[in-house]
Amino acid sequence: MPEKDRISSAYIHVPFCNKICSYCDFCKIFYNEKIISKYLNSLEKEISSIYQNEELKTIYIGGGTPSSLSLNELETLLQILNKLKRADECEFTIEGNFESTTEEKLLLYKKYGINRLSFGLESTNEKHLKFLERTVDKKQVESIIKKAKELNFNNINIDLMYAMPEESLEDLIEDLDYILSLNIEHISTYSLIIEPHTKLGLKRIENINEDLDYEMYELICKKLKKHNYTHYEISNFSKKGYESRHNLCYWNNDEYYGFGLGASSYLNNKRITNTRSISKYLARNYQSDIEELNENDKIEYEIILNLRKASGISLEKFSNKYGKELKDFYNYQSLVEKRLLKETPNSLFIPENKWYISNEIIIKLLEGEVDGN
Ligand code: SF4
Incomplete structure (x- = not known):
């Protein structure tokens, strides 16, 4: 492959969230409009100092909650990302939640060429949502999915979480039935793993037992398969042809850019992790860790990911x-x-x-x- 085409994917991290979930181990900070313009400024500088003008086949805006940004802030972000050269049929994804997504934001996404939407839903059960410190308004979910489809977004993902303490198989079936009723193209599933420094970890809440976790995983696999979703990766399911091309770049062990707070890149045989400190990031002190890979490391990554x-x-x-x-x-x-x-x-x-x-x-x-x- 010619050197200039070696990198064909970019991840952009938007760390802002309106609320912090009890299980969250991601790189995130509270939404703060005073910080956002500085953040976008620093992000723009990071991109222009590293990006080599390659034609990208996938771009993924993840978070945090990118949809928590205001319409103007999102437009500034998308203008910055316009500098990334896009191949024809580039898969361009933005993550978000249903609460902060509006018709205006969907129209803006459309205007800037976003063609894949990924929503964190996690659960629809009041008891489990309270435990996760999340909210979901089903009417809002259905109205956003309907609007997105009307606007011809035909590649939509929903994240589902399972294995919450006190979750029963019946609760899980209800969540799956609800997601299936939305008739979307892609479903990502996550078994809740309680990390020690999260709110749940600090309260010493324990993971559910492994037998039940396995039963839930089996149930998800069987049910989604029955509804014609292909189980193409351990935790991911899609309708035929709607596999996440961006995530496949990671699992294929291909190189990619990662821009933004806490983002990771794989460039020139180096795995680079950006700082998680917002003050360092705003001061353009971007990278915090560089792992140089030898041939053996590369082969191990290839096996583990593939x-x-x-x-x-x-x-x-x-x-x-x-x-x-x-x-x-x-x-x-x-x-x-x-x-x-x-x-x-x-x-x-x-x-x-x-x-x-x-x-x-x-x-x-x-x-x-x-x-x-
Ligand atoms: S929305 Fe996502 S990133 Fe934000 S706090 Fe919740 S889990 Fe963390």
């Missing part, structure tokens, strides 16, 4: 990229014999019924390193 996908590792692509076949680096035959991995002439993947234990399988594979590599 095996999240249903299609797994393309053996041909692997040998073209690393000059040797995967089996020359790792002896995974015993995992194939135990049916923990499946091999075809051109791919190696974890069968769907073993995805729940994919971490253990990947660790075993990496332990089978062939001596001398």
Whole structure:
């Protein structure tokens, strides 16, 4: 691939949120209009100092809650992003929640070429929403989805969370039925994992037991499959042709730009993490950590990320990229014999019924390193 086309994706982080959820471990800060213009200014400088004018096939504005910005602030952001060159049919996503999305904002998104919407819904059950410290107004959800469809947004994702303490399988079925009734193209699912420094972690709330978590995962997989969603990645489901091309760039271990507070990039064999300190970011002191990858690290990332996908590792692509076949680096035959991995002439993947234990399988594979590599 010519050097100039090597990077074809960019992530832009908008860290502002109107409310902070109890489980949140993301890089976020409270919405503050005094900070936003400075933030956008700093973001613009970051982009112009790093971006090399490549034609991008995917752009993803994530957060935080990008839709928490006012109409004017969003327009300033989108004008800045207009400087990113877009390939024809570039997948251009913006995240948001239903409460802060309006028809005017949808029209603005349309005007600037956004063609994929991703909404955090998480749950529709009052008890669990209270626990997550979130709110959802179903009427608002339905009206925004209807307006978005009228405006020809035909690639919409909704995030669903499960495994909240006290959540029953019936509660989960209700949430799934509701999301299915919206007839959207993509569903991302997240099992609640309570991190120690979140509000829930500080209250010492514990994760649900693993058996129930597994039962919930199974239920989601079966139900979404029955409704013609393809389970193309461990936690992601889409109608045919609506896989998230941006996230596939991560799982394919391709390089990408990451701009904004706390964003990560993978550029020139380096994994770079931006500062999470807003004062440092505003002072244009962007990067906080750089991990230089050697060949071994790159191969490990390739395996870990590729095996999240249903299609797994393309053996041909692997040998073209690393000059040797995967089996020359790792002896995974015993995992194939135990049916923990499946091999075809051109791919190696974890069968769907073993995805729940994919971490253990990947660790075993990496332990089978062939001596001398
Ligand atoms: S909306 Fe997302 S980023 Fe903001 S606090 Fe909630 S979980 Fe965190």
